[in-house]
Amino acid sequence: MSFYQKHVFVCTNRRDPQNPKGSCAQNGADEICQIFKKELADRGLRGMMRANSSGCLDQCAHGPTVVVYPEGIWYSIRTPDDAKEVIEEHLINGRPVERLTIKARK
Numbered sequence: 001m002s003f004y005q006k007h008v009f010v011c012t013n014r015r016d017p018q019n020p021k022g023s024c025a026q027n028g029a030d031e032i033c034q035i036f037k038k039e040l041a042d043r044g045l046r047g048m049m050r051a052n053s054s055g056c057l058d059q060c061a062h063g064p065t066v067v068v069y070p071e072g073i074w075y076s077i078r079t080p081d082d083a084k085e086v087i088e089e090h091l092i093n094g095r096p097v098e099r100l101t102i103k104a105r106k
């Protein structure tokens with residue numbers, strides 16, 4: 001059972017700037033997370049859809065990394081416009097945004 005129609009996790013993990021792995025926070029994840037939260041609130045979707053910040057999702061090279069459940073679709077969200085496109089197309093219209101997805105390694 002799922003409590004939400006869509007549940008979005010946005011990695012906002014921050015590492016030391018010297019760390020060679022980098023981190024989503026260094027690539028603007030805090031802003032991306034706020035966009036998801038604000039857009040869902042502005043559209044009156046609180047209670048139906050939720051966006052949470054998360055720790056490292058182990059896809060650091062693609063960050064800011066976002067995963068949307070229940071589908072389990074992973075995204076590399078580099079810009080505010082990318083975030084807004086995922087909200088409009090995937091969350092609202094049910095059409096995942098293929099060009100922004102992270103492909104699983106087999």
Ligand code: FES
Pocket residue numbers: 011012013014022023024025055056057058059060061063064065
């Ligand atoms: S720091 Fe975001 S996925 Fe690892």
